[in-house]
Amino acid sequence: MPPPIEIDTASHFASDRQESDRYELIKWARSVAENLRFAIIVRRSDSGKKRKAQLVLECERGGKYVPAKKKLKSDSFGTRKCECPFRLCGYYNKETKLWRLTVANGMHNHELYKGLQGHLVAGRLKPQEKEFMDEMTRNAVAPKNILSTSKERDPDSKTSTKQVYNARHR
Incomplete structure (x- = not known):
């Protein structure tokens, strides 16, 4: 042991x-x-x-x-x-x-x-990121493009593509 x-x-x-x-x-x-x-x-x-x-x-x-x-x-x-x-x-x-x-x-x-990349707690979307994601989703932007733009805005973000995809389909 x-x-x-x-x-x-x-x-x-x-x-x-x-x-x-x-x-x-x-x-x-x-x-x-x-x-x-x-x-x-x-x-x-x-x-x-x-x-x-x-x-x-x-x-x-x-x-x-x-x-x-x-x-x-x-x-x-x-x-x-x-x-x-x-x-x-x-x-x-x-x-x-x-x-x-x-x-x-x-x-x-x-x-x-x-x-902590893609971690459940650390990768949670912040309120301003949720608003941004909703706007990008309404404009039919692909999840990988949403993520890359989000990473440009906040390089310290721990959000993954899977979390972006899941947030879009809720």
Whole structure:
């Protein structure tokens, strides 16, 4: 049995960074994770209306897979979930009116991706990309041409041709 994998990424997220907007904090954390070749999702979020404003970010491979009650075709393929313990917590300070991020656990129990090109989470289309794609689709532009034009606009985009094709046919 191979030894367990432990990759520590905590030092990359340990900073005094504070943002006035929680979306900017999430954007920063996702960009750091993208450079390290993994994806971050929002696990829990509370805007502060009923409870204290907070935010929990985790590795997309965190948690357990919960199978659907109805048998799906994808059930035969397995899951990406491996109970990765990586977790970041964001807190809002009412006095300074700033969000800050702390590392709850910086360890990963899985190999990081070699690249995020076409990745389900990292390759998601941004709202402005969706608008652009809708416009190009209405003008009957081929998916590969849409992708090349999109890559010219944003060279850091992780979207693949398959994602463009799937987005066109929804």
